[in-house]
Amino acid sequence: MGTFWSIFIILLVVLNIAGCIWLLWWTSKRRPGEPETTGHVWDGDIREYNKPLPRWWINLFYITIVFTVGYLIWYPGAGSFAGTSGWTSAKEHAADRAVAEAKIMAALAPFEGQPIDVLARNPQAVEHGRSVFAANCATCHGSDARGARGFPNLADGSWQWGRDPQAVLTSILDGRQAAMPPFAAVLGSDRAVLETGVYVQSLSGQPVDPALAAAGKPRFANVCAACHGAEGKGNPALGAPDLTDDVWLYGGDFDAIRTAIVKGRAGAMPAHEPLIGETRARLAGAWVWSLSHGDASTAGSGTAP
Template identity: 65%
Template sequence: MSRGWSIYVIALVVLNIVATVWLLWWTSRRPKGGPDPSSTTGHVWDGDLTEYNKPLPKWWINLFYITIVFSIGYLAWYPGMGNLAGWSGWTSAGEHDQDKAAADAKLAEAFRAYEGQPIDRIAQDPKAVAFGAAIFANNCAMCHGSDARGAKGYPNLTDADWLWGGTPDQILTTVLQGRQAAMPPLAAAIGGDVGVTEVAAYVQSLSGIKADPALAAAGKTRFGGVCAACHGVDGKGNPALGAPNLTDRTWLYGSDFATIREAVTLGRAGMMPAHEPIIGETRSRLAAAYVWSLSHPAAGQDDSP
């Protein structure tokens, strides 16, 4: 809160307290000689029910004063006057941090058994997989979907196709450290609009999609000179670079001609954030174990007798 707003809030609070005290004092004054027992407000109901104009009892008035004194003490103890911290030093942020620390300690105790464990081993424990599913729902489902089947630009985590590799260590590294895809715009490098069209046709032909043979043949040469550096001469990709396999039927952004041309022309820059700084190392392991179990259903079965 800025200094100006803080002064405004303090002035407003003080003005309200002073005005309340004055109003209470003014309305509780007793006339000289005592109240007129015949004085009424003029309100009459049912012919004989009259509202008299009499002051409140002193004990009731004093209760009002006590509440005002309490409010002043409350504002002095807790931060309720602009930027003034209050004598107690209490803050909502501090209380949040204490509650979070207590909750984190409970979670750490619950997750202690999984610290440093390989995710394929963790995935054999149904309880751990349930923990991982909850962590996934809170932190990963907004991109990959509640069923982990992904969407356009977000990988399906339930199949056997992995951009950065599907081994337990590779999946864990992806969750802990994140990934940054970097396909640069290639239109200028492969011959402009004509080159993009030819390469797009060739890429479609790699996965068995019907494409113009002449365009695909010309695109193969251009692909080998530029695109093969990441996707390989055979187009099967490179998990070390996150370069997808272009020979299967799994497409992150779509397999239609226009979408492929867009990718070649403009490039792609998908980003998976690192989750270790967000949810910690052990919870990242549990989430990764859940992801592992989705494409390895047998892993989630407990083989213990």
């Protein structure tokens, strides 16, 4: 908080307290010349008197003012003054979080360090993993882990970065950065982009113009095979997807393929180890693993839909 606003708030607080004190003093006694009654009369003889508030009532208000001053001295509430107690909402939140984290880690301790394929055979671990996934991963991959355009489906058998347990765990802990640069300038012309895109379509068995596909094959070999392989089957070490199956992260129609060639793609998954820790990452990985491997058949809602 800046100095100006701090002083402004302190002055505002002081003026409000002083105003309350003045108002109580002003209304606590009768002043000369004031009428005995307000002039209101009911039923002929019931009059409303004009008298100060009772002394005990006034004193209660003074006590609340004293309490207010003490509160503002003890707790932060007057501008940037931190208070003599040293209390902050951040410290209280951190303390509460530490208590909650200790309880959570105690509950997760039995699963610590276990491989995700082993955890996937434990229904309790899979159920915990489903909760971790729902809280941290479902925003991108969906509550059923089936993904969306630009976000991988984790419930099928296609794994861009490899399907072994360690690869899955590494994706969660360290994140992934999948970058495909634009290749329009490298290919040199719209015709070359067209031919290359049609050849990529043909790799997955889509009906295409054979002549265009044949013309695109050598272009693919010269430009794209370095990452996707000579046969287009991808390279998990680079995160280059298999182009011969029917799984398309951004769509398998020609327009989507052409956009990828011309503009490139940039997919990023953030590292989750700093966010959820290793044990919870393993549990989330176990639930994902169970979706495509079915190892936790008795896990109830933790199994694949």
